[in-house]
Amino acid sequence: MPTIELVACDMAGTTIDEHGDVYRALHTCVVETGTPVTDENLQTWMGADKVEAITALLQLGGHPADETTVRACFDRFRSLLRQYYQETPPQGLPGVEQALRTLKERGIKVALTTGFSRDVAEPLLESLGWAVGEDELLDAVVCSDEVAAGRPYPYMIHRAMERTGVKDVATVAVAGDTIVDAQAGAAAGASHVFGVLTGKLTSADFDGSGVTEVIGSVAELPERL
Structure with missing residues (x-):
């Protein structure tokens, strides 16, 4: 070897x-668009590039994953993560x-x-x-x-x-x-x-x-x- x-x-x-805050922020930013997110799909895309993950979760939930929606979700993800990290530092x-x-x-x-x-x-x-x-x-x-x-x-x-x-x-x-x-x-x-x-x-x-x-x-x- x-x-x-x-x-x-x-x-x-x-x-x-980081107290599960990435998981929570990713879930929230997609669900806020009215798109359902299953725990299984969320776990599948944990660890992936977050823009790719958001795109996939939107598509899996039946929501159009156009560039504007994905960008808005990603901006929301970053905002939520900053908020969570301020509340409970990693x-x-x-x-x-x-x-x-x-x-x-x-x-x-x-x-x-x-x-x-x-x-x-x-x-x-x-x-x-x-x-x-x-x-x-x-x-x-x-x-x-x-x-x-x-x-x-x-x-x-x-x-x-x-x-x-x-x-x-x-x-x-x-x-x-x-x-x-x-x-x-x-x-x-x-x-x-x-x-x-x-x-x-x-x-x-x-x-x-x-x-x-x-x-x-x-x-x-x-x-x-």
């Missing part, structure tokens, strides 16, 4: 406890920050990938004091609006490899709390794809998604690797 050079983790629900999940620091101390690059756009992700990371740099917690952050398509496509993982100078995808480990996180890791060709149970899924939910192992938390990664 190749030595791991890069760990790429999802943000909300995987490394960051926190790093227990043990995760130390685990990421341990990986960096071992010489492993640490990247975060997210279905958020850059303008949503940066204030969230700043509020936690998580920054990119040689002496910082992270080596790269890749947002869904910086690639051709978000999850389940592998492009954010490949962009993280570019930004950290990692050339062999067999040396990459991916961790996430949603099905599309796992699918993106498998599509990228990562040697380790961890399904993480700090979100809303059970171990059984990850069956067939491409995970190589299910773990309770990203805090376990140093021992698993």
